[in-house]
Amino acid sequence: MPNLRITVATPAERAEREVAEGTTAADVIGEDRAVVVARVNGVLRDLSHELADGDVVEPVRADEPDGRMVVRHSAAHVLAQAVQDAHPEAKLGIGPPVANGFYYDFDVAQPFTPEDLQALEKRMQAIQKEGQAFRRRVVTEDEARAELASEPYKLELIGLKGGGDSGESVEVGGGELTIYDNLKRDGSTAWKDLCRGPHVPTTRHIPAFALQRTAAAYWRGSEKNPQLQRIYGTAWESRDALKEHLAFLVEAEKRDHRRLGAELDLFSFPDEIGSGLAVFHPRGGIIRRVMEDYSRRRHEEAGYSFVNTPHLTKGKLFEVSGHLDWYAEGMYPPMELDEGQRYYLKPMNCPMHNLVFRARGRSYRELPLRLFEFGTVYRYEKSGVVQGLTRARGFTQDDAHIYCTLEQVPDELDSLLSFVLDLLRDYGLDDFYLELSTRDPEKSIGTDEVWAEATDALRVAAEKQGLELVLDEGGAAFYGPKISVQARDAIGRTWQMSTIQVDLNLPERFDLEYQAADGTRQRPVMIHRALFGSVERFFAVLLEHYAGAFPAWLAPVQVVGIPISDAHVGYLQDVAAKLRSQGVRVDVDASDDRMQKKIRTAQKQKVPYMLIAGDDDVAKGAVSFRYRSGEQNNGVPVDDAVAEIVAAIAERR
Structure with a gap:
């Protein structure tokens, strides 16, 4: 009943x-x-x-974010079952779902080979077709230890009861311990694993998956622990969704900035310098300079003052700022100089900008004071997370700090967010949403009232932009809430771009003051803002967004002159001189290669414009236009060709 x-x-x-x-x-x-x-x-x-x-x-449903996560976690169990079927001696690590897929770590005698992955994927397909059911059992710690006595890594997790990282929490969670059995149709147990769950009902609810690659991974992320073998895979709610994702991965691989950086001779990471520390080659240097120069001009027009600060400082500065309390793990170790004085490479520019503000008395008439710097900072990222230009150890932030009165904050945030979005659009990004990161009570300084006031100011400014606003609870820095601009690139990936943080705490720590209109001493509000995030990372995002085919205004070489024969080299050099007089970056290919090879070379270098000249062109005072798309426009008068190129560059098409 x-x-x-x-x-x-x-x-x-x-x-x-x-x-x-x-x-x-x-x-x-x-x-x-x-x-x-x-x-x-x-x-x-x-x-x-x-x-x-x-x-x-x-x-x-399986096509919802939470549903996909469960499908992928269940696929990780099927992978682990397949591995232990093929390698009974393999010991299990952890196997959580991750963005767009899953992984599982194993302790095995030999690394997995590509042939191993093919065999394992076939075994997974057989398990999937069997329709094994996932059954959850609550067990005591003693029962779990008895059942998993041969799994040393699981026994370690049992002792933790709650886990540390996301993978561990998937395994053991908090409170009770549970084991999931994979049951055959006759009810017998095919395999089992310590797991918090949940899972799909049966393996048939994992309709599409693929194993992708292997990697080495330290147990629980610590180099002090054994090194395990990790297998990555992806799983989706349908074969069509999997096919679409694999096609996306192929396109993403073509756009990988590390690959394009080498192909286009833009930058490199010499071993002699160290992990996460890039050098820019001449062509990459051109792109970077143009990016920075345009940003500088826009900042000057918006009333920013340019400052420069050193790369290292005494440790006392970061004691005052709180970085040594809250950010020490992300900093390089100190250097002991000047009879034991500790110096640190700076991970942030903001403490030094506070010293610029504090260098003399300030009046309310100076506010808002907008300080801007291309400041190089250094952060000790672990080797496992360093990734090209997008996660580097040394990089240059386009860092601004705005000091204003409390009453000026709303208008300043309005204009600042509009400025940021407009400038990003100028570089070719135009699909945005905003993310509001709020306080983590365990990792922050300041009062609840101060945080609430700052958070509300950011929320109001964000809502005025008419963009989607997503809440990131507990994601703020230790000193204040944050709005971050999330931009989608040409293939739909999301990148965090600009960040804006309202800070009512560091001005107090640095005892920053200004004289108000009534003669009293008041504390300014500090707004942190990085537009690119870092020049290097923004460079990588644009490189992948454009797949290396930068618009003409950013391209390192904007025009290549291609003579049909050696007799036409001088003519094209004269055309090139006209273009250079207009500030255009142009080369003339006077090599011994045949014309068609010269064209292919320019196409591989993704040069926006090729100007071809032969006898007919010389006779008419013209050139043949060949565009990056492969289209061609013959017999264009030289002056018209120059005007078209100059206009395209000036208009940032």
Whole structure:
């Protein structure tokens, strides 16, 4: 007889129902095979989860973010089962879902080979077709240790009961311990793993997956621990979704900035210098200079003052700022100089900008004071997270700090956010949403009232832009809340770009003051703002966004003159001189290569314009235009060709 009242919530409706004890989430959700897990009172649960009185149940489909996460976690279990089928001696690490896929770590005698991955994927397909059921069991610590006695890494996790990183929390969670059995159709156990869950009902609910690559990974991320072998894979709700994702990966690989940087001779990472420290080659240097020069001009027009600060400082500065309390792990170790004085490479520019503000008395008439610097900073990223220009150890921030009165904050944030978005659009990014990062009470300084005031000011400014606003709870820096501009590139990937932070704490730590109109001493508000984030990272984002084919105004070589024969070299050099007089970056290919090879070379270098000249062109005072797309326009008068190129560059087409 029904004695429980529950609520079933779907996007279309919300309905109350009476059900009997022992009713599961699957019983009330129905027969929709696209539903793989339930959200019960906001918590993801297996569809076999028994409901209690008052529960609110929501079906979660495999094509939703939470549904995909569960599909991928279940695929990680199938991978681990396949590995132990093929390598019974393999010891299990952790196997969490990650963005767009999953991984699992194994302790094995030999690294996995590409042939191993092919065999493992076939075994996974066989397990998937068997339709093995995922069954959850609550166990005591003693029971878990007995069942997993041969798994040393699992025994270590059992002792943790709560985990540290996301992978560990997937394994053991908090509170109770659970084991998931993979059951064959006859009810026998095919495999089992320590896991918090939840999982899809059966392996048939993992319709599409692929193994991708292997890597070495230290147990629990520490180099003090054993090195394991990690297998990465991806899993999706349908074969079409998997096919689309794999095609996306192929395109992303073509656009990888590290690959394009080498192909186009833009930058490199010499071993002699060290991990995460790039050198820019002449062509990369041109792009970087143009990026920076345009940004400088726009900042000058917006009333910013340029400053310069050193690369290192005494440790006392970062004691005052709080970085040695909150950010020491991200800093390089100190150098002991001047009879034991500790010096640090700076990870941030803001403390030094505070010293610029404090160097003399300030009046309210000077505010807002906008200080700007291309300041190089150094952060000791772990070797496993260093990734080309997007996660480097040394990089240059386009860093601004605005000092203003509390009353000026709303207008300043309005103009600042508009300035940031407009400048990003000038570089060719125009698909944005905003993210508001709020306080983490465990990792922050200052009062609740100060944080609430700063957070509200950012929220109001963000909402005025008419863009989607996403909340990032607890994601702020230790000194203040943050708005970050998230930009989607040409293939739909999201990159964090500009950040804006309202800081009411560092001005107090540095005892910053200005004289108000009534003669009293007042504390300014400090707004932190990095527009590119870092020049290097922004360079990488644009390189991938454009797939190396920069618009003409950013291209390192904007025009290449291609003579049909040696007799036409001088003519094109005269054309090149006209272009150079207009500030255009132009080369003439006077090599011994045939014309068609010269064209292919220019196309590989992704040069926007090729100007070809032969006898007919010389006779007419013209050139043949060949565009990067392969289109060609013959017999264009030289002056018209110059005007077209100069206009395209000036208009940043």
